[in-house]
Amino acid sequence: MAQVSKTTNSWLDDKKRKATFRFDVIQIILIALGVLYLVYNFINYKNLWIVFISSFVYLLILAIFIRLAILYGRKNIRPYYLGHEAEVEIFEILEGLPDSYWVMRDPINSNTGNVDFAVIGPTGIFAIEVKSSGVSLDVKWGRLAYNGLSKYYGKDFVKQTKNGAFKISQCLKACGLDYFVQPILVFTHARGLRLGKNKLDNTYIVRKEWLNDIILEHKGAFVNESKISKLLVCLAH
Structure with a gap:
């Protein structure tokens, strides 16, 4: 296996850590917002139908937001992200050198x-x-x-x-x-x-x-x- 400079190792570790951290933070924020919204509705209305309808509206808005984010990402973020993914892929190939x-x-x-x-x-x-x-x-x-x-x-x-x-x-x-x-x-x-x-x-x-x-x-x-x-x-x- 090829030897790797210290700066290269730290670059790869940092990239994986940041990607994992961002993904986890987004999931936690979305779940927390959903739970808070449901609790708020239940406390204020105490009506399961209202809670159900409001929850459906919340999920619909969230789905639209995620869809728009995906469309934006494909145009503006995806090329940058794919570039970094390609670099990681090539790095792993280069590690296969003697x-x-x-x-x-x-x-x-x-x-x-x-x-x-x-x-x-x-x-x-x-x-x-x-x-x-x-x-x-x-x-x-x-x-x-x-x-x-x-x-x-x-x-x-x-x-x-x-x-x-x-x-x-x-x-x-x-x-x-x-x-x-x-x-x-x-x-x-x-x-x-x-x-x-x-x-x-x-x-x-x-x-x-x-x-x-x-x-x-x-x-x-x-x-x-x-x-x-x-x-x-x-x-x-």
């Missing part, structure tokens, strides 16, 4: 964007960008096309991935470590594209099933154990 590999979450986090994961191991250094978009991918005129378009809602994922690799490379150079950082763009739900282990614009573009194979079979510069330690120290700052 213990000679290290996985780091957010090694570079700046005002211009972050890098989802960096992987450091004997076959090289990798900057991994994770996307949960269920788009149809294809190659047109030497570029990645998203549902037939050159950009996905104004975003060029390949460029974003390469920028992330460049940031890591610059960070390493500042520490006196000159290494090529291989960009990998990984999709958890995309359709269509079958590049296999070939690159597009010097970037691997793969589905999650291929991710570890790409890393293990990459023909990059050999990184020995002593160098890995220096790289980890550099990216941890």
